Amino acid sequence: MTKKIDIIVWSKQGCSYCEEVKTYLHAEGIAYKTVDVTHNDAFRDILESKYGVRYVPVIEIGSSENGVYKAVTEIGLEYLKAALADSVPSHI
Template sequence: MTKNRDVIIWSKQGCSYCNEVKTYLQEEGIPYKTVDVTHNDAFRDILDTKYGIRYVPVVEIGSSEDGIYQAITELGLEHLKAALAEEKIQS
């Protein structure tokens, strides 16, 4: 059963890892929203508060309805793919 989940990518301009994540999601037909931290250190402060990191990409998967999100902070598509499979998110 496919769950209705939001996918949010925290990224910055010129980040090759961020672009890799976005390209993968586009190819899989998975919609996502982007939070661009390029010129906004306050967004990095939020990442620091939430996850203890200031780097991107960070991918959050969850629901705005219940406010529960899982964060993928490790680099590499294998981590994202595993989280998407766990959440049963499909195009």
């Protein structure tokens, strides 16, 4: 049975780091959903409550089936790549 992985990118308009993450995921053929926090401070409140940060990008990797997600809150593709290597079935 293949492990179902969901990826959620919390981002805002005009964020170059956010675009870098989305461009990388798209280039690798990895599907993701986006939560745009641009005009919604309540979304930033959720990030602060869950992970102690109010900035983006935050990338959640996990499963909607069991509701367990790991968050990548560090800026830089190397952190995303390491988290994907631990979480996503071989795709690259």
